[in-house]
Amino acid sequence: MNNFGDLLGPLIVSKIVLDGGLTEPATQHRLLAVGSILNLARTGDVIWGIGANGKTLDRPAAYRELDIRAVRGPLTRAFLQAKGYTVPEVYGDPGTLVGRLWPREHTARGFRPRAVTVVPNLNDRHLAAGRSDAVDPTSDVRELLGTIAASDLVVGSSLHAIVVAESFGVPARLVTSSTEPRFKFEDYYRGTGRNEFRPAPDVDTAIAWGGEPLPSWDPKPLLDAFPRDLWVTASAGAPAY
Structure with a gap:
């Protein structure tokens, strides 16, 4: 099932690779x-830029060595x-980086x-029941991007709806999920x-409250950490987003 x-991930990576003049992979390592x-x-x-899942923190890891360039936040780092x-x-x-x-x-x-x-989060779709202002998180990803970009306010329990809205400068408010732990949101x-x-x-409370203050955050360290060495570079330099 498609989920926003x-x-x-593949959409963002493909865009950076294309804009950066990167060509075929230089290695077989998998990028998450x-x-x-x-x-x-x-x-x-x-x-x-990925994170740990609050539902799986106690599960044994299937990895022994990782090449870590960036993580979603300090909880995953810890x-x-x-x-x-x-x-x-x-x-x-x-x-x-979407915006x-x-x-x-x-x-x-x-x-x-x-x-x-x-x-809503994929597992919280009851939040959208009967609402004409709701969209399905399994809709076409470009349709969702356009819908969020055209909005004055985004609310819900989909983390990436919040992330993308804020990347566009659209105010957003998280709604407490009935299924997802707090970990990834924090x-x-x-x-x-x-x-x-x-x-x-x-x-309804989220709409009444409006959006959280937008982040004051420098994307350069995350962009600089993108693993360009996984591809062959066809042209010098990287785009300035």
């Missing part, structure tokens, strides 16, 4: 980017450090302006410099 966050997918890592994988890994203090979900890779004005073109868009907010955040108990 799961599809963002975007999502709470650390539990899916295997020995030798390259980690760029989790890996406790296992003996050296983890750079470079934070950020790569979804935070730089695909500017809001261009992305929203052709989409109906929306006052509010509700995006990891994201703290990774973008916000130690305090206030999830709403329900959609």
Whole structure:
């Protein structure tokens, strides 16, 4: 099943590779980017901006060695450090780069302006029941990007709806998930410099409260940490997003 966050990683990586003049892979190492997918890592994988999943923190790891370039936030960093890994203090979900890779004005073109868009987590779709302002997190990823870019406010329990909205400069408010632990949300907010955040108990309250303060966060360390060495470089230099 398609899920918004799961599809963002390949889209973002492909865009950076294309814009950076990178060509065929220079190595067979696997790159993990975007999502709470650390539990899916295997020995030798390259980690760029992913996080641990609060549901799987106690499960045995399937990896012994990782090439860690960046992680989603300080909670994931501490989790890996406790296992003996050296983890750079470079934070950020790569979804935070969406608004730089695909500017809001261009992305929203052709989409109906929306006052509010509700995006639930895949496992919280009851939050959207009967709401005309809700969208399905398994919709086409480019449709979701355009819808979020065309919105004045985004609320819901989908982490990547919040991440992408904020990357576009769209105010966003998290709604407490009935199925997802707090870990990944706190990891994201703290990774973008916000130690305090206030999830709403329900959609209507989230709309009434409006968005959290947008992050004041420098994307350069995350972009600089992108593992360009995994590809052959056809042209010199990297794009300035």
